[in-house]
Amino acid sequence: MAGGIIKWFPVMKKLLLLLSFSFCLLSFAKAQTDTLTVMQYNLLNYNNYTSYCTAANNNVSNKDAYLKTIVDYVLPDIFTVCEMNQLQTSVDRVLTNVMNTSGRSNYAKGPRTNYSSSDMVNMVYYNTNKLVYHSYTAYPTDIRDINVYTFYYKDPAIAVTNDTAWITCIIMHLKAGSYEADAAERLAEVTILMNQLNALNKPGNYLAMGDFNTYTSTEECYDLLLNHTNPNIRFYDPITKPGDWNNNCSFASYHTQSTHNDYNNDCFAAGGLDDRFDHIMASLDVMSGGKNVKYISGSYTALGNDGNHCNDSINQGTNTSVPANVLAALMGNSDHLPVILKLQIDVATGINDEVKVPFDFYIPSNSADDNGILVSHCNGEFSIEVMNVTGSLVYRFQTNAATGYNTINLSDIPKTASIAFFRITDPDGNVKVYRTLR
Numbered sequence: 001m002a003g004g005i006i007k008w009f010p011v012m013k014k015l016l017l018l019l020s021f022s023f024c025l026l027s028f029a030k031a032q033t034d035t036l037t038v039m040q041y042n043l044l045n046y047n048n049y050t051s052y053c054t055a056a057n058n059n060v061s062n063k064d065a066y067l068k069t070i071v072d073y074v075l076p077d078i079f080t081v082c083e084m085n086q087l088q089t090s091v092d093r094v095l096t097n098v099m100n101t102s103g104r105s106n107y108a109k110g111p112r113t114n115y116s117s118s119d120m121v122n123m124v125y126y127n128t129n130k131l132v133y134h135s136y137t138a139y140p141t142d143i144r145d146i147n148v149y150t151f152y153y154k155d156p157a158i159a160v161t162n163d164t165a166w167i168t169c170i171i172m173h174l175k176a177g178s179y180e181a182d183a184a185e186r187l188a189e190v191t192i193l194m195n196q197l198n199a200l201n202k203p204g205n206y207l208a209m210g211d212f213n214t215y216t217s218t219e220e221c222y223d224l225l226l227n228h229t230n231p232n233i234r235f236y237d238p239i240t241k242p243g244d245w246n247n248n249c250s251f252a253s254y255h256t257q258s259t260h261n262d263y264n265n266d267c268f269a270a271g272g273l274d275d276r277f278d279h280i281m282a283s284l285d286v287m288s289g290g291k292n293v294k295y296i297s298g299s300y301t302a303l304g305n306d307g308n309h310c311n312d313s314i315n316q317g318t319n320t321s322v323p324a325n326v327l328a329a330l331m332g333n334s335d336h337l338p339v340i341l342k343l344q345i346d347v348a349t350g351i352n353d354e355v356k357v358p359f360d361f362y363i364p365s366n367s368a369d370d371n372g373i374l375v376s377h378c379n380g381e382f383s384i385e386v387m388n389v390t391g392s393l394v395y396r397f398q399t400n401a402a403t404g405y406n407t408i409n410l411s412d413i414p415k416t417a418s419i420a421f422f423r424i425t426d427p428d429g430n431v432k433v434y435r436t437l438r
Contacts, residue, residue, distance in 0.1 A: 034153070035296070036130065036343040039076035039303075040280050042173070042257075043067070045267065046091065046335035048085035048120055053267035072102050073326045074303065074340065075336040077127040079149075082173040082211045085335075086114050087122045099125050108133065110149045115140035120216040122147045122171040130154055131434065134166075139196055141189045147171045153292075153345050165205070165292035165345050166366065172210035173317040174221065186221040196222055197233040205293040206283040208235050209337065212278050217242035225281060231403055232327035235281040238300045238341060240405070242371070245276035253307035261313040268335040272311040277304070278339045284404060288360040288375040292346045297362040299342035304330040359401075359426050361434050363410070372408040372422075376401045380427030386413055387421045394420065 022203045035073075047060040070081070079099070084090055091112050099107035110124040115138055122145065126133065131151040139146040153165040170193065175185040188269040214222045217237075218269050245251045254276050261272035280300070287292045304314050307319035322330070330337060359376040374382065381404050387396040395413045399406070413420075422434040 005154065013322075020040050033155075034130065034291075035344040036153075036167075036345060037074060037078075037340065038076040038078045038169075038280060038343060039074055039340045040080045040082075040171075040205065040278060041070075041338035041339050042082045042211040042278060042336035044083055044336065046081070046084050046122070047087075047090040048083065057265050058267040060093075064093070066329040067094065067098045068101055068302070069325055069329035069335070070338065071098055073323065074338070076125075076340070077130050078167075078169060079125040080169055080171045080209050081123050081125075082171065083120050084123050084305055086112075086119055088112055091121075093122050094123070095125060110147075111136050113138035113145050113146075113147060116143065116145050117363070118144045120173070121145065122173060124169055124171065126148045126151060128141050128154075131167075141192055142185065143175050143189065144173050146189065146193050167205045167207065167286075167293055167343070170206060170208045170210075172208065172212065174210070174212050176213045178215060182213075183219055183221070186219070187224065190221040190224050193226055194233065198228070198230050201230065202230055203232045203285055203291075204283065205286050205291050206235070207280055207286065208282075209280040209339070212279050214279075215246040215275065216244045218244075231284075233283075234404070235283060235403060236293050236375075238280070238282055238287070241276075247274045247311070248308035251276060252310035253305060254302060255305060255310065256302045256337045256339060259304070259314045259337060260335055261316065272313055272316075273305060273309050273337075274311050278336055279339050280339050282341075284375065286343070287319070287405075288377060289344070289346065290377060294344045294346070294360065296342040296344050299340070300408050301340050301342055303338045305337055332354060359424070359430070359432070361422060361424055361432070364434055370436050372397070372410050374401050374406040374408050374424070376403060376406060376426070378427060379403055382427070383425040384408070385423040385425075387423065388418070 010184050018330065030241065036396050045058055046063060049055060050428050068350055091109060091418060095107060095109050106129045107125050108128050110133060112121055112123065128152065132154050134152055136147065136149045138148065148168060148170050150168045155164040158164050172189065172193070174432050175182050208225060212222065217261050228234050239254065241251060243251060245255065251340065252273070255273040256278035257275045258269040258271055259269055260268045263270045282295050286293055286295050304322050304327055309316060313326055319327055340415045360372065361372060361374050381398050382401050383398050388394055399408055420436060422436065423431065424434070425431050
């Protein structure tokens, strides 16, 4: 009798696991309702003429055409920009000449601020078919305002659930320059932001984006964003690429400036792609999906960067990362490349956020050689079971995780180059199943 139980248990376990996979995967698919495309872009003195950026070498009408080509291609749901001329007419011009063209009328803009009395401001444009503007605030600095815009997702079931997904976009254009005084000013600007967030002490779906002008991840302003003493307000790099970015071809795929290698245009920086100035960073809730908004792994990209143009112009030789007309527009419009990521919006159930499963797992490049990333809201021991497509247990182990990012070593798990399921149980017994390639 005992032998019979032992003989049949693995079969029953397989069936139960397959049913568990089916239920979890179907539930996950049902929960996924929409995707938001987010784009951050330094426009390079849009309609802002200076002694070096003129109507001859940075003409605003030409920039409208370039921007229209880029927006037509990306169709961002959230479009945040830096280096916009501070006049309201310039802000309105992009909405009229770029966003609401090609048959579109669904874009709107956020309120403009300029408490810092700068010649350039930040701005946000958004897709009103998907998002509703809720509120804004701005924090003045010695250089430029830091702008904070909050939206909520236009969920068709909101009248029933009385709930939806919220997202806050923080736009920063930090002080440029490689001197110690420039880095100190960048730290002062970020400190203003983090002091405000610390006073609020409210976890949520936050994106911090803009032209940070940082040369390395060890710079104090960048470190403050990632490692603030209050874990509720920390930000995370979605692609987890710390390092010395400046003139380092190891980071060629992530550089965002400069699109130009020549020195025959005084408005555009030269030297080719060799800096990672432009960023979109995400809060823990966005990385883990804890509050109906989740970063889609692998979606982060610098538009027009194919990884093969370190210290070179983006149009030198071959670059097929985008269509030819988009590449030409990126080359003509700015010395920066836009940064893009995608967000998954989940159905709002009306259930308190505190009961949502508080962790997420992904393999950054979906490669069998990579470590896994476990993003958690809690400390403790996690159980990880790896199964093949038939439900057979391939590997089981435990790992201790802390709040935030945790690197999970996958080197002991057999590599079959086929679909695998990771069944992860947190210290409180919450379970999620992830489908990936292993």
